[in-house]
Amino acid sequence: MGSGSDGGQEAVLAVVGSAGGGVLSLLTLPRSFLVEHIGHDATHLTFRAHDGRTVRATPGQLRVHVRLLPPEHNPLYETQLTEAFLATRLLPESGWSPERTPPVRDAVLGTIAFDEKAAGYETDVVFGDESVWVSFDGCGAARTAELVPHVRRLMESFAAIEESGREFLWASGADGTESAEEKDRLLDELKPHSLVVYRSGDFEVHYDDTSGIFCMEGYWPVVQYRADRTPVSMSVGA
Incomplete structure (x- = not known):
């Protein structure tokens, strides 16, 4: 100590x-x-x-x-x-029995199952023509269930959420010399692929960068948000 x-x-x-x-x-x-x-x-x-x-x-x-x-x-x-x-x-651990890690079921999010390898709850949610992988960080079954209504609301507004994240990424890296066409082209290359929900209700969105401009190969941009959907910081996933 x-x-x-x-x-x-x-x-x-x-x-x-x-x-x-x-x-x-x-x-x-x-x-x-x-x-x-x-x-x-x-x-x-x-x-x-x-x-x-x-x-x-x-x-x-x-x-x-x-x-x-x-x-x-x-x-x-x-x-x-x-x-x-x-x-x-x-906090659940790998090796816990199924009785200690029961699935959480929701009409919108589907079956949220415990993944033993990741030692956490996860599900795949359809978003438009795509799907978004949703995971619950630091949550057992009870806390996952408590967060389900919050996550359902996030998914209902996910188009606006991920767009604000792309704008945040752009504002964090732009120097003011870029054209509007450049901005539109680069932002179009960012595609959300996963949502990580913290036990606090805050969350982060992970993006695929198909342009290779924001991140090198093997890395991807991540935007962190407060629970009220305000983007506040960014990091790089690997």
Whole structure:
């Protein structure tokens, strides 16, 4: 345990295999959960806060990186970080039985199934003449079901959402010397292929860049949005 560069709490989790070697993971802990003690047994670690709250989870659950919009774009960052940390014990793991990862069914989104390899819930949703792969980050069955109405509304407005994301990408890279024809041509080369919904309700859209101008081969642009559909940042997927 120690203090992070921003004054928050950080911990290093070391998982050592029986034959040697292992995995190191850096954990960011919420400021509101002031850790007083960390204990463990054969399968779980337990974090106890100064106010008596506890979080008990497996090393695999603690290593899950739950996506959040970064603090500079997210006034609710600490609240969301706290909620995600307290829910760590609910994060599904590969190897869970089907009884612990039941499918979530919806009339619009279809069957949202647990993918053991990805250790998350996913589904394919028809969008116009195309389909969009929808995944739920850091969510078990219960949280996925809670997010279904929100995702349904996102899909109903997906044309406007993905268009605002393409405009955001353009504004992030344009220098003002490009023609309107250039802009139209390049934006037409960006095609949305997946939607990743965070457990907070914020989300990101991944685009195929068929022009090869925004990203090199093997990479693609990603736009992050607040839950209210405002694009706030971009990154590159690989």
